[in-house]
Amino acid sequence: MIKSPRGTRDLLPPDTALWNFVEAAVRDVFRAYNFHEIRTPIFESTELFARGVGEETDVVAKEMYTWYEGADPDTTLLGAWYQQRHARYAGTVRRTAAARQHISIDISGGSDTYLVELKRRPDIGVVDRLEARKHAWLASHPDSKPPKLILAVPTSEADRAKRMPLGEVILEALSVEPGHESPLSLTLRPENTAGVVRAYIEHKLWDRGLNKLFYIGPQFRRERPQKGRYRQFYQIGAEVIGPAPSGSESPARDAEILELLATLLDRVGITNWTLELNSIGCPADRARFNEALRQALAPVVEKMCADCQRRAVTNPLRVFDCKVPADQPIIETLPTITQFLDEDCRRHYEEVKSILNAVQIPYLENPRLVRGLDYYTRTAFEFTHGALGAQNAILGGGRYDGLSEALGGPAAPGIGFAIGEDRLVLALTESAELVLRKPDVYIAPLGAGMNREAARVARELRRHDLVVDLGDESFRLTKSFEAADKMGARYILIVGETEVAANAFALKHLASGEQVTVPRAELAQRILQK
Numbered sequence: 001m002i003k004s005p006r007g008t009r010d011l012l013p014p015d016t017a018l019w020n021f022v023e024a025a026v027r028d029v030f031r032a033y034n035f036h037e038i039r040t041p042i043f044e045s046t047e048l049f050a051r052g053v054g055e056e057t058d059v060v061a062k063e064m065y066t067w068y069e070g071a072d073p074d075t076t077l078l079g080a081w082y083q084q085r086h087a088r089y090a091g092t093v094r095r096t097a098a099a100r101q102h103i104s105i106d107i108s109g110g111s112d113t114y115l116v117e118l119k120r121r122p123d124i125g126v127v128d129r130l131e132a133r134k135h136a137w138l139a140s141h142p143d144s145k146p147p148k149l150i151l152a153v154p155t156s157e158a159d160r161a162k163r164m165p166l167g168e169v170i171l172e173a174l175s176v177e178p179g180h181e182s183p184l185s186l187t188l189r190p191e192n193t194a195g196v197v198r199a200y201i202e203h204k205l206w207d208r209g210l211n212k213l214f215y216i217g218p219q220f221r222r223e224r225p226q227k228g229r230y231r232q233f234y235q236i237g238a239e240v241i242g243p244a245p246s247g248s249e250s251p252a253r254d255a256e257i258l259e260l261l262a263t264l265l266d267r268v269g270i271t272n273w274t275l276e277l278n279s280i281g282c283p284a285d286r287a288r289f290n291e292a293l294r295q296a297l298a299p300v301v302e303k304m305c306a307d308c309q310r311r312a313v314t315n316p317l318r319v320f321d322c323k324v325p326a327d328q329p330i331i332e333t334l335p336t337i338t339q340f341l342d343e344d345c346r347r348h349y350e351e352v353k354s355i356l357n358a359v360q361i362p363y364l365e366n367p368r369l370v371r372g373l374d375y376y377t378r379t380a381f382e383f384t385h386g387a388l389g390a391q392n393a394i395l396g397g398g399r400y401d402g403l404s405e406a407l408g409g410p411a412a413p414g415i416g417f418a419i420g421e422d423r424l425v426l427a428l429t430e431s432a433e434l435v436l437r438k439p440d441v442y443i444a445p446l447g448a449g450m451n452r453e454a455a456r457v458a459r460e461l462r463r464h465d466l467v468v469d470l471g472d473e474s475f476r477l478t479k480s481f482e483a484a485d486k487m488g489a490r491y492i493l494i495v496g497e498t499e500v501a502a503n504a505f506a507l508k509h510l511a512s513g514e515q516v517t518v519p520r521a522e523l524a525q526r527i528l529q530k
């Protein structure tokens with residue numbers, strides 16, 4: 001039997017009715033706040049997420065579904081490497097990461113580790129990159145031999161590469177057919193903010209005054225599946241983005257987004273949520289904070305998990321993403337970002353809180369909330385819900401003032417959020433009663449030629465917004481009754497030769513058993529009456 005892949009699932013009725021209810025309610029709320037829908041592709045260039053979300057985040061480093069497309073792999077640098085070099089290393093490829101311009105490979109076998117960069121047009125940056133990878137690798141494997149660093153380039157580039165200050169980097173030349181670009185690397189979107197900001201830049205949405213956008217759709221992350229965590233999951237999200245003069249930088253936008261969320265959760269029937277709020281400052285604050293974290297981590301980091309050891313070197317802020325229980329007491333002792341906010345960021349944060357107070361939205365300040373994605377600045381938040389258990393974050397979001405520039409666009413401060421729709425629905429299932437609209441009437445065609453007549457009657461009734469289902473002229477009447485019962489229809493309508501000739505039909509109310517003959521012209525009215 002073929003089953004749905006691990007971490008994915010089928011959404012079936014009656015649950016889909018709840019999903020539709022949620023989405024309809026959410027669309028109403030977005031309309032009231034003047035948000036408009038955007039639909040971006042389900043896959044994008046890998047580079048968008050590497051640059052937009054951050055290479056060191058768990059999402060990008062471990063969880064993306066990525067593949068190559070375009071050039072024939074046998075004629076690309078990666079293909080050439082596999083053909084010409086791979087067999088020489090007595091090891092396993094642990095990781096291949098590719099952006100458009102370079103490919104990184106980790107190989108470990110026996111006591112040796114090789115860190116490889118493939119680069120069609122090598123520049124000095126690639127040597128720095130190898131050095132940085134070596135440091136990160138050593139930090140997470142403290143007792144091991146240093147890895148060997150390898151730069152593989154096409155033969156035609158080898159002479160140029162030799163003239164670069166290579167240090168300990170070993171150069172390898174690969175014969176590659178000329179003129180073939182490296183394959184295009186594509187990724188299933190693990191989140192939608194980067195895609196929305198890309199579209200904002202690509203279509204110059206600032207020119208059209210479109211700066212409040214929402215989306216509803218699937219996202220993909222290769223996480224360990226469990227209740228409330230899937231590999232294909234759905235997010236409902238929104239972004240306010242635009243040039244600073246449009247007001248996109250104002251703390252009023254942050255407060256509006258948070259108030260919208262409170263309204264939205266209330267509207268769909270989620271009570272007992274908690275809003276956790278923090279400010280993670282601007283890049284300058286973060287640089288000071290990261291430095292303080294590095295110092296605070298230095299004496300304790302060896303007691304922490306391998307991921308934290310790597311983070312402590314590459315991006316200390318990400319230590320707060322750690323879920324390992326043994327690390328938590330150490331994380332508790334680390335400094336918090338609050339002490340490092342500059343005057344502007346502090347004022348921004350105070351203003352957000354004062355508007356929230358004015359509109360009576362309760363919140364809990366959590367100075368350790370940093371969110372798992374690199375692009376956030378200033379306001380960061382999560383709404384949690386008790387009934388969800390371990391995966392209790394129902395939504396998260398924050399401000400991302402530098403994201404557009406990081407993706408090559410103009411300055412465009414913004415703030416957004418993503419609700420986990422699966423978790424929202426899960427929280428509702430705990431409380432809500434599912435109301436599926438059942439058929440108003442089941443039409444039972446009786447005898448040869450009656451499918452045609454039944455189809456005509458069904459068409460007339462459906463025009464009156466009735467829910468109608470149909471049997472088949474080959475069914476005996478008892479079979480039609482059983483079918484009508486099973487689907488919970490209110491009425492059964494019999495369409496036989498006599499009825500058609502008289503232009504009046506037998507209509508039976510299934511619960512009471514009461515049966516009447518109703519002229520064709522009055523059928524819809526009669527059924528609508530209940």
Ligand code: AMP
Nearest residue numbers: 228229230233393394395396418419420
């Ligand atoms: P993030 O994009 O990581 O900020 O996530 C925003 C929200 O999406 C979270 O608060 C969750 O509700 C939801 N979410 C994230 N990852 C998953 C997943 N693997 N399965 C289900 N929901 C998820």
